[in-house]
Amino acid sequence: MSHVHGPLVEALLQGDFICAISDEENYRRLQQEDCQQAIDQYLKPLNRRLAQSQDGAVFYLAYIEFDEQARAQLSQQLQHTVQSLLPLLEWMQLVQEALGRDGALGAGEAIKLAEFVLKTEDNPSLRSRLKQLANDRFFNSQADSVDAQAKQIFKRLREHGYVRQPHTDRLYFEVTGKIDYLIELVRFIRDEENLPVSEEAMQESLI
Amino acid sequence: MTQPTLAHTHAMQSLGIERLSLLGKHSQVLMAAYLHGEIDEAQLSERALRQLVHAHIVYQPDDTRGFILRPNVSDLIASMVADENRRHVHSDVADKLETIRVCVLTLREAQRRGDVTKADLQLQRLTALVHDLAGQFGEAIDSLWHRLNSNFGFVSSLSDKIRENERAQKQITRLLDGLNLVDFDMLIELGEGNVQLRKLLVSQLQRQLSAHHSSLLEVQKRLVQLMVRFREQQARSVLIANMAGFLREHTNFVVGDYAYRHQVPDLINQAKPIRPAAAISLDSHVASALAAELLAHIPRQQSHDVLPSSQEQVQVDIDSPLVAAREQALKADVEAFMLHVIDSGQAVSALEYLTQQQLDWDPEVWLFQVLGEYQGLHSEQRRLFMLQRDEHPMHRHNQVMVIEDLRLNFHFAA
Numbered sequence: 001m002s003h004v005h006g007p008l009v010e011a012l013l014q015g016d017f018i019c020a021i022s023d024e025e026n027y028r029r030l031q032q033e034d035c036q037q038a039i040d041q042y043l044k045p046l047n048r049r050l051a052q053s054q055d056g057a058v059f060y061l062a063y064i065e066f067d068e069q070a071r072a073q074l075s076q077q078l079q080h081t082v083q084s085l086l087p088l089l090e091w092m093q094l095v096q097e098a099l100g101r102d103g104a105l106g107a108g109e110a111i112k113l114a115e116f117v118l119k120t121e122d123n124p125s126l127r128s129r130l131k132q133l134a135n136d137r138f139f140n141s142q143a144d145s146v147d148a149q150a151k152q153i154f155k156r157l158r159e160h161g162y163v164r165q166p167h168t169d170r171l172y173f174e175v176t177g178k179i180d181y182l183i184e185l186v187r188f189i190r191d192e193e194n195l196p197v198s199e200e201a202m203q204e205s206l207i
Numbered sequence: 208m209t210q211p212t213l214a215h216t217h218a219m220q221s222l223g224i225e226r227l228s229l230l231g232k233h234s235q236v237l238m239a240a241y242l243h244g245e246i247d248e249a250q251l252s253e254r255a256l257r258q259l260v261h262a263h264i265v266y267q268p269d270d271t272r273g274f275i276l277r278p279n280v281s282d283l284i285a286s287m288v289a290d291e292n293r294r295h296v297h298s299d300v301a302d303k304l305e306t307i308r309v310c311v312l313t314l315r316e317a318q319r320r321g322d323v324t325k326a327d328l329q330l331q332r333l334t335a336l337v338h339d340l341a342g343q344f345g346e347a348i349d350s351l352w353h354r355l356n357s358n359f360g361f362v363s364s365l366s367d368k369i370r371e372n373e374r375a376q377k378q379i380t381r382l383l384d385g386l387n388l389v390d391f392d393m394l395i396e397l398g399e400g401n402v403q404l405r406k407l408l409v410s411q412l413q414r415q416l417s418a419h420h421s422s423l424l425e426v427q428k429r430l431v432q433l434m435v436r437f438r439e440q441q442a443r444s445v446l447i448a449n450m451a452g453f454l455r456e457h458t459n460f461v462v463g464d465y466a467y468r469h470q471v472p473d474l475i476n477q478a479k480p481i482r483p484a485a486a487i488s489l490d491s492h493v494a495s496a497l498a499a500e501l502l503a504h505i506p507r508q509q510s511h512d513v514l515p516s517s518q519e520q521v522q523v524d525i526d527s528p529l530v531a532a533r534e535q536a537l538k539a540d541v542e543a544f545m546l547h548v549i550d551s552g553q554a555v556s557a558l559e560y561l562t563q564q565q566l567d568w569d570p571e572v573w574l575f576q577v578l579g580e581y582q583g584l585h586s587e588q589r590r591l592f593m594l595q596r597d598e599h600p601m602h603r604h605n606q607v608m609v610i611e612d613l614r615l616n617f618h619f620a621a
Contacts, residue, residue, distance in 0.1 A: 014480050014482060014483075015480030053474070054474075060477055060478075061477070061478040062473060062476035063471075066471055070479075071466045071471075072466075074465075074466035074475060074476060075464060075465075077475075077477060082461075085450070085454060086454040086455065089447050089451040092447055093448065093451060096444070102365045102440060103437075103441060104440060104446075181474075183443060185474055187446065188472065188475075189462055190450065192465070193462060197446065197450045198445065198446075198449055199442040199443070199445045200445065
């Protein structure tokens with residue numbers, strides 16, 4: 001067990017989200033039932049178990065039992081995530097618009113930082129939105145140049161596991177499954193809080 | 208011989224030009240007929256219609272029906288206007304089947320009468336009709352595949368793609384409806400007793416149409432899949448935009464305390480990270496060997512990294528005036544020793560000089576300073592001195608040399 005799944009368990013314990021993009025090999029392993037059982041068995045004394053998003057795209061660790069400490073931790077963590085929601089959603093919109101993508105960013109999509117910077121620099125509206133976004137507490141950049149702002153934003157996203165940088169020497173990023181998880185969370189919050197947030201496109205009166 | 212041929216060519220040329228210009232002259236009516244199946248006779252004078260018939264551009268299959276384009280003219284138009292118009296295909300499959308039926312009847316009649324020429328002509332027409340029918344489906348299906356495989360790349364926005372996909376799906380429904388109109392029982396009946404007809408109507412047409420049928424079902428399946436993806440992407444974009452908008456408007460938005468619910472939702476149940484820490488257990492023999500190996504691989508600290516601490520020490524010492532004065536005194540004594548060597552004209556032992564002069568230096572410090580001063584001399588001056596080290600190895604197995612004494616000599620010859 002420790003030899004086969006050691007690094008995987010370690011990554012999970014550290015709070016990593018395992019998806020097909022962030023760690024393809026381990027993601028494949030986690031899809032096997034015997035691996036899931038072995039890991040659950042192993043984590044039991046630590047009050048942890050494997051959990052996955054509704055669509056099964058990401059794996060992470062969840063508590064089995066909820067003591068006061070666990071609940072407090074979860075509550076605080078949720079608050080942090082909700083605070084980071086707006087900057088993350090705005091980042092997704094910004095990238096989609098700057099790169100002229102069809103739809104919203106999804107797991108597995110590639111972003112070349114240079115392209116993003118180039119497109120943003122050329123457009124005053126995108127530029128000011130990027131500046132504002134970079135100044136947000138979540139990204140926390142005081143830089144003046146588009147390049148430095150974008151770098152800081154992607155650095156923070158990488159730290160939080162929303163993007164992956166396959167080559168440390170190249171500014172090329174891949175969106176991970178954690179973004180899909182975030183969207184799931186948005187839907188969840190919307191439903192729980194009955195927010196007037198629709199995802200239906202305006203009915204188009206054509207044809 | 209040449210005269211009549213020339214005249215003939217000339218006549219043919221003028222006739223050709225006249226008839227080609229008919230195509231241009233009536234292009235609107237002809238195109239309308241191409242799209243709708245029949246000539247709108249109200250749009251043409253009787254004379255014009257007669258001209259078109261004479262020119263073999265249109266014909267009237269029978270009295271009950273109107274004038275339609277000859278297949279070769281249809282083909283010509285189809286090949287000229289290419290794909291786009293071919294999309295609006297073929298609610299007229301029923302029409303075409305009827306034409307085929309009539310054509311078969313005429314053919315059989317001609318054969319019965321023994322009119323070989325007419326029968327041949329009809330067979331040619333029939334072949335063209337069958338080809339045309341299958342070809343129409345084929346082209347439409349090709350175009351569908353092309354649109355599918357290019358991911359509807361010819362339009363840029365997602366909503367345009369969704370619209371194009373919807374159009375394509377509607378077209379598939381129409382094509383499938385059209386295919387369902389083909390009644391193979393009728394075709395079998397028509398082909399009965401005639402090898403050529405059977406081959407044409409049954410084996411060839413049936414084979415082609417059933418291939419088209421399965422191709423259409425496949426492209427339909429794929430279009431539906433793609434549509435699901437488009438819709439998901441679209442829903443996601445809209446969700447992101449609307450949620451971001453909501454959060455911007457409600458800056459103090461707080462979510463419920465999901466963590467304190469009886470049933471904590473899995474989605475927010477994200478356990479606190481644990482960083483697994485471990486150290487080498489030195490009580491295990493294997494581990495200590497590993498530890499030794501690991502230690503050996505720890506990058507050595509560069510000497511300049513170590514130095515600052517010892518230099519700091521020295522710095523502190525030097526800063527104290529007392530120490531500075533002693534250092535100066537030591538330096539002065541070593542200089543005096545060197546002058547003594549010059550004066551004596553022979554090799555002098557540093558330690559002997561130390562005892563002779565009753566200097567109060569630790570022998571080791573003294574030797575170190577002598578060596579230091581010697582090495583600090585300018586190379587030209589240093590060449591005038593000869594330094595001999597009285598040294599021996601520290602141990603049989605340790606080749607570090609211990610300096611016992613230094614003998615310094617001065618010679619002008621150098």
